[in-house]
Amino acid sequence: MAVNNRHGERGAALITSLIILTLLTMIGIAATNTSMLETMISATDRSHTEAFYAAEAGIEHLRRNFRTLFTGRADFDWDLVLNGSQEGVEAATATSYAGGAEWLSNEDLGSGYLYDVTVWNNADGGSATDDKDSVIFMRADARGANGATASVEISLFGGIGDGDPPGGYGAQGSGGAGKNSSGTDAHAITDFSVQMGN
DSSP states (O other): OOOOOOTTTTTHHHHHHHHHHHHHHHHHHHHHHHHHHHHHHHHHHHHHHHHHHHHHHHHHHHHHHHHHHHTTOSSOOTHHHHSSOSTTOOOOOSSSGGGSEEEEEEEEEETTEEEEEEEEEOSSSSOTTOOSSSEEEEEEEEEOGGGOEEEEEEEEEOOSSSOOOOEEOOTTTTOGGGTOSSOOOTTOOOOOHHHHTO
């Protein structure tokens, strides 16, 4: 009987198998780490995007309040929003964000997102509460999930004394798919009862 004696191989297949298994394990761990990192990046990006939308919501909230405040007034003047004459709003103290009049504070948008909105006069030769050129600034600061923060700052303008409504940056209003501020939607939705479940 002939015995096949392989003295020169002494476990070579076992060592080769272990090396291949080790390499495959390292590739699997790297793929898992990459996947987890991508998931964390995606979650962070989503939180920051949602915070940005919360800040835009703050801008639109106060713009809507201003439209209501100035509708039908012939004496439109930004001084009204800067001088503290409105209930619950302190007067602006400087022509800077830090010295602006905070109109909305800790407004809850839901899902843990809060926003503050501040307005202030530009350096137009007037004071913090005396607008001379019909231009002011508005800034919304939002904060939310996972420490996400975002700010949106715009300028608002309007005619003094002629009853013009306040104008300025319209976020994505009437932009349709292109999201420009000068377009109009072909079939704009004006009745939201279907979306609201009414």
